[in-house]
Amino acid sequence: MAKNYDIIIAGAGLSGLSLAWYLAEGGYEGKIAIVDATFAPANDKTWSFWTKDKPPFEDIIYKTWSSLYVSVLDYEHTFALKDYTYNAIRSGDFKEHVLSRIKKLPNVDLFEEGILDMFSKKKKKAVLKTKSGDTFVAKYIFQSVLPPTGLDRTKIKYPLIQHFLGWEIQSNQSVFDPDLPTFMHFDEDWNDGVAFMYTLPYSKNRALFEYTIFSKSLEEEELYEDKIVEYLRENYGLNENEYIVGRKEFGQIPMEDRPYLPWYDKRVMNLGTSAGLPKPSTGYAFMRIQKHVKLLAESLISGNKPVLPTHSKAQFRYYDKLLLHILSTSTNDSLNVFHDLFKNNSIQQVFAFLDEQTNFFEDLKIMNSVPYTPFLKAIRENLRHK
Ligand SMILES: Cc1cc2nc3c(=O)[nH]c(=O)nc-3n(C[C@H](O)[C@H](O)[C@H](O)COP(=O)(O)OP(=O)(O)OC[C@H]3O[C@@H](n4cnc5c(N)ncnc54)[C@H](O)[C@@H]3O)c2cc1C
Incomplete structure (x- = not known):
């Protein structure tokens, strides 16, 4: 029945x-x-998000931060989030x-x-x-x-995935800054795709480290883990016998260029x-x-027809396409774009752009702030393979 x-x-x-x-x-x-x-x-899964408003599910937010650290090539910066917060929910x-x-x-x-x-x-x-x-x-x-x-995944123009493996570290030393998550830390020596470390520090001796890659395929578990071990040694002076791995988190998220x-x-x-x-x-x-x-x-x-997910506006879909083209074709170009994006804009402008809440003139300003050659190449390729 x-x-x-x-x-x-x-x-x-x-x-x-x-x-x-x-x-x-x-x-x-x-x-x-x-x-x-x-x-x-x-x-x-640890779901993180930024918002200007009262965050959803406020009662169970695991931690909230009001600044973020970014490091790309020769540029590093601690951004004060001002009217935004960055939040994590488990x-x-x-x-x-x-x-x-x-x-x-x-x-x-x-x-x-x-x-x-x-x-x-x-x-x-x-x-x-x-x-x-x-x-x-x-x-x-x-x-x-x-x-x-x-x-049909074989028909995707840029078959990229975002994949990451995270370790929640409990260290026997107080080496983390609990107020400063790392949004993106790129290292020029990493060549596994466009790869960066993402860190959520919960206290001085407990933090989540995620080695994150934008590329076409997953890697063996050891590759992500070796990068975290190396990162902890080089950036915090922590050897493997000085911390325990409390929890692991693995994720793969499609980066699709079509609705x-x-x-x-x-x-x-x-x-x-x-x-x-x-x-x-x-x-x-x-x-x-x-x-x-x-x-x-x-x-x-209210008894109406179910509301459909709203697709991004055409201009934001187009920017995503261009970015996917750059991410899938050149790590160097990608790093240069991230470098200039963070160097020449406030984090509030970057968040508004990623939230698709900028107007045409604000988009132009962002586009003008990053190197234009990779975008011109991406535009040409997009026109050629329409
Ligand atoms: C590890 C990880 C971390 C992420 N972190 C972030 C982040 O920080 N910020 C962010 O914005 N996004 C993040 N994402 C992306 C996205 O927000 C999450 O993937 C989110 O969980 C998607 O929600 P969902 O409801 O589509 O899928 P899910 O939350 O995965 O829910 C799917 C449900 O379906 C059930 N299910 C699956 N197959 C079956 C079956 N055959 N029968 C019955 N039940 C089934 C599962 O048990 C699960 O409960 C992350 C994704 C992952 C994988």
Whole structure:
């Protein structure tokens, strides 16, 4: 017998649970089924984001910073974030927080099951099949479990991924500055693609170090780990017997140059990464996901059609394309672009640009601040292979 609901949320990760949270906040009264392979909270992802506003999920923010360090080629700088904050939320804390609230709601049921398939049926219904043979039916499914349909990765112009491995270090010495995360630290000797170290310091002796690469394929685990070991030795004087690795975090985020389809099937909508929400040139997705699911929840609460994820405006998609071209063709050009971008702009301007909140004149100013030859090459290539 099929289980009937108004909506099904397939996947209880960032996008699925955020949607459930905003539906609960807004007093949605329809019946909701949430299906995921596991509801066990795990701190396997640290979601960081900048914002000018009150951050979402403020109660569970693990740490907030008001400055950031950047180092590219001969330029290094500590940026005061002023009206922005940089925040980190751990995925396990998030899951626990959202589940403890929605579990109490009479209209929400949780099902811990592997999802096999989702599709639309006649009479405006969507069907979800689980690996254990259960069937769920609803008006709509919102899914973040399966990759979107109709995307052929071999046809991507710049098949880049952002991949990283992180170690949360507990050191026996107080060597970290808990107030200063490292946004990007490039080292000219790293030649694994466009690669940098990203650091979130939680206290003087505990910090997350992530060796991050923009390239076409993943590397062996040892490569990322060796870089972290070397970085800790060279930058903090820490030998391997002077710290323990408390937690590891691995990630790969697609850097796609084309918009994903909003619908997996007629009545099955994509959310989160499946909806192509990570920003192509940076991989940041947290705030973009919040924006979409908040609007989506509002549309469902008011009985309207589900709101689609908004695609970036044409000019920002074009800038992303140019940046992806540079990132995928020349590490040197990429470093020069990052160098000038940080050197010639305030971090507030960079954030506004990456948030796609700048106007045409502000974009021109940013474009004028970086070396133009790599962009001209990228424009020429884009025109040639349109
Ligand atoms: C390690 C890591 C760190 C990241 N850090 C940042 C960051 O700092 N800032 C930022 O902006 N973005 C970050 N991102 C990018 C993005 O924000 C995250 O990937 C985010 O989790 C995407 O949300 P989602 O809902 O699409 O997917 P997820 O959060 O991954 O949720 C998908 C859910 O689907 C479930 N699932 C999968 N397959 C099945 C199946 N067959 N059956 C049932 N359930 C299934 C999973 O258990 C999971 O709960 C990071 C990504 C990763 C991987």
